[in-house]
Amino acid sequence: MGGITSAELNFLVFRYLQESGFVHAAFTLGYEAGIHKGGIDGNVVPPGALITIVQKGLQYIELEANTDENDEEVEKDFALLEPLEIITKDVEELQQIVKKRKRERLQIDLEKDKGKETECIEEHEQHPGGEREREHHDKEKEQEREKDKTERDKAQEKEKEREKQHTERTDKLKHEEDSLASGGPTPMDVSTGHEIFSTDVTVLEGHSSEVFACAWSPAGSLLASGSGDSTARIWTIPDGPCGSIQSSPTSVHVLKHFKGRTNEKSKDVTTLDWNGEGTLLATGSYDGQARIWSRDGELKQTLFKHKGPIFSLKWNKKGDFLLSGSVDKTAIVWDTKTWECKQQFEFHSAPTLDVDWRNNTSFATCSTDNMIYVCKIGDARPVKSFSGHQSEVNAIKWDPTGCLLASCSDDWTAKIWSLKQDKCVYDFKEHTKEIYTIRWSPTGPGTNNPNQQLLLASASFDSSIKLWEVEHGRLLYSLAGHRQPVYSVAFSPDGEYLASGSLDQSLHIWSVKEGRILKTYRGSGGIFEVCWNKEGSKIAACFSNNTVCVMDFRM
Template sequence: MASAPILISADEINCLIHAYLQDSGFQHSAYAIRNEGRLDHSPHFTKHIPRGELVDLLSKALLYMEVEAHHAGNTLTANCKTGFSLLNLHVCSLDASVTPSVNLSIPTPVPAPLENELMSAKGTVQKRRSPMPALEDTRSEKRQRRDVEDQSSFVDSTNLASNYLSAKKDDSRATPSEVAADVIMNDHSVKKRKPSRSPALIDDEVDSGAIQLLHAHKTEVFVCAWNPAQPELLASGSKDAIVHLWNMSEPIPDEVDTSPTGDNPLTLAYSTNGTQADLTSLDWNRDGTLLAIGSYDSVLRVCTSSGKLYFSNDKHQGPIFSTRFSPTGRWLLTASLDGTACIWDIKEKKLFSQSKRHGDCCLDVDWLDDETFASCGADKMIHLFGLGVDEPIKTFQGHESEINQIKFDPSGTLLASCSDDRSTRIWNVYPVLSRNRTLVTPEPLILEGHKGAVSGIGWCPKTVEGKRTLLATSSFDHTARLWDAVSGACLQVFTNHKRPIYTLTWSPDGRWLSTGGGDGWLHVYDPHERKKVWSWRSETQKRGIFEIDWQQSGDVDRIALALESKKVGIIDISKIPALQRTMR
């Protein structure tokens, strides 16, 4: 009986490429192929495409190419030193020190079902997180990106074909998935699956009750945010457009990995009309009564702390990357891939104004005060606006690539920006906003040193009188840096991460600096002593840490983590001995 034909459509390929571009952080490229390929009308566009699926399928294709190239009759070439790649023609280079061929008990050519078996094998390649050069992502306000370096290093296919056929011979009853798994376990040239481990690596001195993992999300958790007025309330959002509101008022149980002991989280699930709706941003207003939700489905939603939808609007024509309440909560600012920044009147529940000054995607926004804000974009521009005024007060230029993030310093006189051009710039906005028109705007302070795109920036929330003003940056070069924001000197390079850093956050009192990355590590640094003081790692197959939110309120001192493992992490800082020292 003939096997069913293999069907591959251009539409399916476009959907795979779209998912790959998003996972890699190429948001405007993904936006372009989505529109030019009319993917919103594709029956495949609403299907869930696992992260890394395109790379996974291409890796399996390379395995089949090796079987084709090295199999001849009843022998299999075993001493080839040349690897296989997607774009280079394979030419065998034989190693004389290795037995040149292996006799197989299968006298006929490779069986026809082999391709289907290889393609259906589960877990052949370990998945990784971007997003994001993100997702994924992408961490700036962009969706976290995947580690591009990992995309080219999943599988070393040397001898993999021979192991596959040997395993098939030894256990003819094994399923294709089991055989493929055995191949990975037995081939020392391939990254092996690790045995089951405890769900986290923590310091032996740490109270086991210091770490809690909350289970409710069904997909990767991208964002999380503590309520500023109700310390027990935590919001988290995931890839499937679900927002959970957690009541964290009860004591943390004495287990490392457990479900919350209080009530189940309140789940907010809004209709997304079948489109992609990854959540990109959560922001509470100052009073903690309203939560702004940014999403890939281009719809702005604002809900109450009790979970009721306050209002929604679909004015944006592209994914919303950033939502920011003004300091008083009177206004809400949003940034979108459609190139616009919108101001929303919260009391009236309607659009107040829309800025269309960016020539490309608008990637981030930030408020200076209730009357002044800034926006940045992929057009390499930063615009400073006054409320209700269409013309920018000032446009800052100088970056050579798209600008990922902007943040005003606590004093309101400086604006930091970071870019894919590997630099961070500090702009003095005081002369621009001063009534003294004789003041000249100085050139920006340029901070250089990162070897990859700078994805995140963070000002130290509090500066001790007589001490330096500190700025921290994180990059896809796997490092974080600490800078003197006045002189521009790099004070320290932190090199503990092994994968891109997705998120960077200071403790509210300025005592600690924390980073999270694609390697699953959370590192906490003492910025004053310039050293790492504590670390924790998510020991799951999907390890990425996409966002950190640090809460300090009264006696409460804890961290919330948005995790690729579909969990929300809670770390009680009061139970971490290494973090109990007073700041010098």
């Protein structure tokens, strides 16, 4: 029998829990921490660690079932549920079980108190002056009974109030689900649009694990993909229409990140980026190494210096520097002429999650330490420090002109910053869960689409995408077409369309002008990234079922 990797086991457990109804952030974020943010010491989270994540998630659900937002103090002993019940029932059913068992426990306690009371009376009757003591005792017990009755009445009232609030919350959630179509300030159509059928999609097969990243070359019809199978691939996509009846790609180059048949240490590919000319591809891996490949799949250079997984890699526009950010808390600028470390920036106190160039010599970094730093090659200290997020900052992106920096965080907010001030210019708080990624539109002054307004898109674990109009800092649309966390969004090159991919296995293409879905493709796995080719005529998406899909876009 063939074995399965820890990553495959992790994903099987993760998908089993999701399909069983467990969509709590405790599971999603736990899995994300292992799969996409490097795990422990550069390795994918092993099965034992994933079990710990699951246990913590189950404990959270049990605690959630045993308390609510009005409790002043969380009961320490909340083990009122059996493991099988936690696995097989949802939170509402668990809450009812806990309430029932609490009432049973209360009844048992009352019966015990009554028994103690009888024993106490009998004991007093055996002593001299028992009548007087009995009267005194009866008076005390009567007062205690009145006190118990008052407390029970209060408990019953509190229980009724909890049930009322639970009903109100349930009704509110149902109302919110029913009114998703009006999720933003502007009414919008959340119909799924025209279906893109599988016969019109080219499915690229070959990876043996989840595909985390994909990127079109800025020159030619090459598509790169990076996977948990410790390989990246460069696919040649034919110019003709996509579809299952078409011939397979003319060629594919497999970029192996290990030597030999087996992989002793995880080298899963976490990130990749083409240089501006499309002649070189950079890949980042869990093993902490950056690798440079030719468009023909030849390994040109391996860059050693990071001591932890690389989460982000970006070429500058000129192509003379490559920037990498790592879990080792640092960012490194590599000189692409000599492939030596030009400068290592050690400002963060926790893993660096994302990096982005502002121009050819300055850039920004963000981290799980909640901080954002703007750095410049040659400077020993940050040019600017931005603090304001209350949790880890997942992504940062400079606008097309390099004037504004957008950030998003697990604190449910997206913010826009300017080098001209310390506090954020705008603080967007309309999301209700963690925001995973952000993207600027390729529009506004200084772009190829100067007559269109500049927009920012944010994608969240709350299953929504929000479009922000940046000039006045207002919400333009709340796009509510997905049913699970949205991991990726991408604007078309002309800025008129937005593609989004979610764990709900759906890829939506939205009209930016109208805020509605135009086309939908339903795959058979969660989508980690979507991207457009430079002409805006094809869209690629990478999936958790080990495939990459390419489809045509025509309106």
